Amino acid sequence: MKTYPTIGEELYTFTHKSGLRVFVLPKKGFNKSFAIFAADFGSVNNVFSCDGVKIRVPDGVAHFLEHKLFEEEEGNVFEKFSALGASANAYTSFDMTGYLFSATRNVYESLEVLIQFVQNPYFTDENVEKEKGIIGQEIDMYRDDPSWNCFFEGLRAMYEKHPIRIDIAGSGESIAKIDKTLLYQCYNAFYAPENMILFVGGDVEAERVRETVEKVAADKPSPTVVTSFPEEPAGVSKRETEAKFPVSTPMLSLGFKETPMEDAVFAEAVYEVLGTILFSKSTSLYQDLYAENLIRDSFSSGYSQGKGYAFFQIDCESPDPEAVRRRIFAHIEKVRQEGIRAADFERVKKSVFGASVRLMGDVEKIAHNFVPLAFRGGDFLTYPDVIRALTLSDVTDVLENGFSEEKSVLSVVRP
Amino acid sequence: MDIQIKTLAEGIALYMLPDEKFKNCVQGIYFNMPLKKETATALALLPRLLTAGNTKYPGRSKITLKTEELYGTRVQCGTEKQGEAQVISFVGDAICDRYAGEALYGEVQSLLKTIILEPKTENEGFSEEVFKREKESLREDIKSIINDKRRLALIRCSEEMCKGEPYGIRADGTEEDLDALSPKGVYALYQEMLKTAKVDIFVTGAFDKAVAEKAAEEFATILGGRQAAYPETTRNKAGLVRYVEDKENVQQGKLVIGYRTDVDPKSDDYYALMVYNAVFGGGTASKLFNNVREKMSLCYYASSGLEKAKGLLFVQSGIEFSKYNVALEAIGAQADEIRAGNISDAEFYGSVQGIINQLRSYKDSPGLILQYYRRQLPFGALCDMETVIEKIGAVTPADVKRIAEKVHMDTVYFLNGTGGDSI
Incomplete structure (x- = not known):
């Protein structure tokens, strides 16, 4: 346990035997708990080798994977969170993907659901195809946002080679190339315990978080994954x-x-x-x-x-x-x-x-x-x-x- | 944590919710004015004039300099439409004294007081120079509404829907009305606001009650008592459904559907309406999310929201232009399902729990606690979160079915692309 006198907070840290790192920040007197279960996999991880096999993925895969993890064989995982009174969501950035929930009741049950659904991919040809319509509209929504485009065009002019140039959600053409095999490949490479972090904060006890993690976290080996980045010039591509x-x-x-x-x-x-x-x-x-x-x-x-x-x-x-x-x-x-x-x-x-x-x-x-x-x-x-x-x-x-x-x-x- | 209410002078009340668990303290001063075409733009300009031209802090930069000294205190002054009221707000959010290591509360309070009471004036009006610049700045902001297409579609739907009603007026002002404003005219309105508006002062977060109370009392003494009430909001019934279309160079169509609800916000039926809204399109347990998005893959977002005082419900979605009819029908079908009483246990329970989770979460943020209580003020006695949670918990699927009869489609608005077929 580490204390932070300046802000009056305490942080508990432990590593699950699988290599998953867990951080717990209890906040006394608060009602809400909030958890993020994250994989070190973002839009910039587009060329990588997994146990020696080199893969180049279409733009928008990490984000697509984020959408699809919510699907389980029994249906949509949102329903499980709703039944517990928790509210779930997820996001993908350049660098990582995070799955989260907030809850004021049934925190440890919700935490179990969070860990389990992220550990259980269920991709089918049908559910992958279905998601293309939804993500297509998400992409179009961003295409109507001038400040987002202004920001992104700036990045594209700044970075000539680095994959930060790639739109996080990809494009209509790039997501058309995504199928379930590709999603499983990325999942198996990056959603490995050693490549993941769990953060839980709010109305929680560190010991009970640990018990929950022990109960449901998978103990599977993590493959060796190396993302390769192209050599990026120091200067900008366009002024x-x-x-x-x-x-x-x-x-x-x-x-x-x-x-x-x-x-x-x-x-x-x-x-x-x-x-x-x-x-x-x-x-x-x-x-x-x-x-x-x-x-x-x-x-x-x-x-x-x-x-x-x-x-x-x-x-x-x-x-x-x-x-x-x-x-x-x-x-x-x-x-x-x-x-x-x-x-x-x-x-x-x-x-x-x-x-x-x-x-x-x-x-x-x-x-x-x-x-x-x-x-x-x-x-x-x-x-x-x-x-x-x-x-x-x-x-x-x-x-x-x-x-x-x-x-x-x-x-x-x-x- | 109970709210403590004190009448400081007639028409001026103080609401305090101290809680030492917080790291910050939010203090807000709110002037409640009726939303009227004649004054909306001037009132939108007012907070800008007050922050830009002050005797003690001439210019925005000087105010920012001060807030930086006050450990990054956030000062926000603006206007907001609440039902058919226009609320002019002055809010300061500072870290509490024990983290700063110095007394900030009084400093922030006095900064807000200075902004509100000591504008730079000349010839019984606001300073000409400040006025001219702020007017142009507001004009640019009014024009820039077109930049955010989702927001634009919602504004356009509500103004078309409530044409001729005060709610249809833009609280951010309009360019036409801006042209008619003068430094003297706006100054006179400012004086009127100070003397006649219903004033609410809120303090939430970690703070010393005695200090806050004393400061608020002093402020109320300067303002003086007034006979004031919250502006009334009218609720009208829906007529025949109107269809409105705008065309713009967009990649995605923005569909907004406005409904009128015949539900009194002061009645217990309002809680059933909250659950209705949640089941319809409030979150991931809702019919819109699970059917229009997940099953039909029509959109990325399809959600609904309520405007309490006016009794309005808006559905928003971003869709392909060619899917206009399909989406409209699909959204209407979800409303029909609720009316027919076809609400699954998962939809109902998930929606109720979603509202409860959100209400309880408010308790962890001084800013949200403040908004939660302040937004209740026009509707009578204040209820704490647990009381509302109890009321929400008492709503049954039958209540939601009954409320569905009171929800009527009024206006369908579509922001279409320039190339496609018209609706």
Whole structure:
């Protein structure tokens, strides 16, 4: 058991004999429990070898698999959760797939259902075909979302080879190629205990979670799986990209290709603090752009890092995206020249620290942040402490070495 | 955890739910105004004017600077349509003092107070410069409604459905109404709001009750008492079904079906309507999910939701253009099934448990606790979650069948592609 005095939390960790890692975060006085059972398998794992056999899969397989796991021989697993009063869902990201439920009653029974259904694939020709209609509509829904497209086109321009370029759900053509054999191949490769994490938090006891895991977790061997990533150039593929959408004003996403860091928790912390120093609404940059009607209220930024990729993006709407880019470049350069003021650094640290403490009050948000970092050896519960421990030179180093104009991409969606 | 209610002055009440288990504290000040065409756009502009032009914090950046100093306190000011009321809100969400290591509550309260009471003015109006800029900014936001097609379809359906009723008015404002606004006119409306609106002050999360009470009392003294009530919402009956279509360059058709329910939100029948909605399209136990999505593979999402005060129910789905008739028929068939009393045990029990699970989950979030209680205010006595859970638990399949007779299709809206056949 590990304690975190800064946030008043405790975490229990153990490894099942199969290799499955389990994390339990009991929250006293809370009503809800929340669990994520996750596989280290996302859209970027598209070329891999399993016990020496090399496979290349069509785009959207991890996501397709996520949909299909909910099917069991007796029918839909949602029904089992509903009968227990629990609410289940799942999601696929670039890096992982997570199956989750929230419940205020029958927590351990729901946990059994969660573990069991993820361990029991049931794919048939018929149920695989049926899902293509549903996923096809999910893909079309995203095709109507201009901000999602703006974000994604930016990534595609930024990464020339890396599979982060691939749409998580794939395309109509790519999912047409998916069949049950392929799904079983991926399942057997990646849904192995050593490649999975279970996180349970909220109104739970660590011991009872352990008993439940002992009772239902499969003890099967994990194959050796290696995902191969193509060599990605350090630079970007294109500096600009543009698409047309029925929007009111142009949308833009200015992205910077960054170098992934070894310590993922530190990377998130240092980029969040630096990003806030550079681009928060308290900056002269925001103030000036707003006063000149170049941007509106919405002006956001954020950092993402995963398997072999890292980027920082700034998103807003503007009648003149090129002008916004020029101003952002000039602003970054000015801060580099003048240096970050100690007062600004301390204020922003307080702000980011406070936001992270608030987040720790919400078990779902903890889980969603904790699991992807745990796959990379990080501990999200240390986040507030990591922020407190940041030094001005940590932040300055990233400012000096990152946010390079040459490695930036301007993605614009125009009416 | 019981809600503590205190009348601070006539028309101004304080609602407190302290709980030390939380890491943050949410304080919100709400002004309840009637939703009217003449004032909707001005009221939508108001929170922007107050956050952009303040004597103590000139400009949004200065307010952000302050919230950063206050450990990343989130300050949100805006308007929201609730039935036929337009609620203007000022909310601060801060971590509690023991994690910050300093007293934040009073600072956040005083920041909200400053935003509400000390705007930058000139010639008995808002500052011209701020006014002009915020007006243009709101205009862009109004225009940008077209960016989110799912939301756009829902807005279009409700405004077509409730044409001529206050509910059909956009609480975010319209461009036409924006043109007619002046700094003096909006300032006069602002004064009216301060003096006449029904005011609710909420504090939830971890905080010191005495401190919160004292601050709220001081604020109420400045505002002064008023004779005020929650704006009334009218409920109309459905007539012949109307079919409305818009065409836009979209990849997927967005279908929204508006229903009117003849159910009084203050009656126990409302709990049966909640279960009806859950069985119809509330979640994964629902008929829409299991039949329209899972069995027929027509869509990725097909769900239903309620608007309590107005008694409306909306079904939303994203479908292929050519599947319009099939989907419309399939959704209608699910409603017919409920009316015929064909509700399986799994559908019924799963839906009831889904609502209960959600209600209990609210108790774990200061923000959700606040919204849960605040949204009940226009409907009389406040019920805690366990009381509502009991009422939901008492609903029978026969009640749902009976309520189904009171749910009538009113308007079918389809956001179609530019290329396809018209409906």
